[in-house]
Amino acid sequence: MEGYRRKVAICGSQGLGRYIARAILDTGEWDLVILSRNPQPELTANGITVRAVDYSSVEAIAHVLRRQQVDTVISVIPDAEVQLNIIDACLVARVQRFVPAEFETSPDLRPLYDPSDKTTVWVRLNEVRTHLESTVFSCGLFMEYFAPGGWRACGSYGWNDGTFLLDIERKRAKFPVQLADRPDLNAVVCLTSAADVARFVAASLFLRSWPTEMKMFGDRLRLDQLLDVAQYVRARDFKLKVIPEDEIEFQIQRTADWKAQRELQTMRSILASEYDIGHRDLNAMFPDIRPTSFKNFLRQYW
Numbered sequence: 001m002e003g004y005r006r007k008v009a010i011c012g013s014q015g016l017g018r019y020i021a022r023a024i025l026d027t028g029e030w031d032l033v034i035l036s037r038n039p040q041p042e043l044t045a046n047g048i049t050v051r052a053v054d055y056s057s058v059e060a061i062a063h064v065l066r067r068q069q070v071d072t073v074i075s076v077i078p079d080a081e082v083q084l085n086i087i088d089a090c091l092v093a094r095v096q097r098f099v100p101a102e103f104e105t106s107p108d109l110r111p112l113y114d115p116s117d118k119t120t121v122w123v124r125l126n127e128v129r130t131h132l133e134s135t136v137f138s139c140g141l142f143m144e145y146f147a148p149g150g151w152r153a154c155g156s157y158g159w160n161d162g163t164f165l166l167d168i169e170r171k172r173a174k175f176p177v178q179l180a181d182r183p184d185l186n187a188v189v190c191l192t193s194a195a196d197v198a199r200f201v202a203a204s205l206f207l208r209s210w211p212t213e214m215k216m217f218g219d220r221l222r223l224d225q226l227l228d229v230a231q232y233v234r235a236r237d238f239k240l241k242v243i244p245e246d247e248i249e250f251q252i253q254r255t256a257d258w259k260a261q262r263e264l265q266t267m268r269s270i271l272a273s274e275y276d277i278g279h280r281d282l283n284a285m286f287p288d289i290r291p292t293s294f295k296n297f298l299r300q301y302w
């Protein structure tokens, strides 16, 4: 790998931000600063530079980026308004590269008229591409969704508590299907552990130029295979429930519960093949990074 020492800022100190920080520090090649809404004494005590920022002020963000001489900004903040301010600050501070808080499905596979935060940020990045290089990392579902306590137990503020699709603790599965009378579990999901996502992100910092998207995954499974792996690891049959597409749509309109909404929307995206990432170009580019399989991931915990 070709390398030259530069500075990376990660916006967001917890959740995926922690994994990426660890992976970048493990390379020993980059200076790192973490931007956070609050001081992070635990990180500072571990020798990591943290700067508290007011994300509502473009000038305040730009000031920190300029002072820290940041070359690359990685955002893990799932909020469009905040990310648009960070992008504007990157332009003011002449930051070279930006990674938006994607790390999930491929933008190309999202619906054409998608009002999500991610698409809003993606559109803005396309507008400013001549001044700010950017890439989206696509990785499918985090395997940590299936660890005890789910992704929230890994430090995220997100919705996943380890009961989505598979409730491995209680040996239950709830899967989306197209039709109630033909409940085929043939939708495909790609999965990558957050630790492997972070390793690929850290390796990508060494690339001299970035394509607009970089794809990776640790495993690619149909839902019936996902269930088989979980049942194998737990050595028990799971109680299976299916939820047909029309019922998912109906419930999305009806429920006001945030977590239920996110679960249903993710199921809808799975049925629309949005979690089937396609060609894993990052795995091919960095063959020394051997991402964990779903079976080995589950074996670590269960």
Ligand SMILES: NC(=O)c1ccc[n+]([C@@H]2O[C@H](COP(=O)([O-])OP(=O)(O)OC[C@H]3O[C@@H](n4cnc5c(N)ncnc54)[C@H](OP(=O)(O)O)[C@@H]3O)[C@@H](O)[C@H]2O)c1
Pocket (backbone or CB within 6 Å): 011, 012, 013, 014, 015, 016, 017, 035, 036, 037, 038, 055, 076, 077, 078, 079, 082, 100, 101, 102, 103, 104, 105, 139, 140, 141, 142, 145, 151, 155, 156, 157, 158
């Ligand atoms: N592929 C998957 O299955 C999957 C699953 C979950 C998430 N993701 C993706 O991974 C990325 C990170 O997710 P995450 O769960 O780690 O995120 P998160 O826990 O919700 O937020 C990460 C960090 O961002 C900062 N933050 C959060 N909300 C903010 C706000 N409104 N304003 C300013 N800062 C805010 C916080 O840092 P400070 O407290 O230090 O400010 C927080 O620790 C996102 O792009 C998300 O889409 C993917």
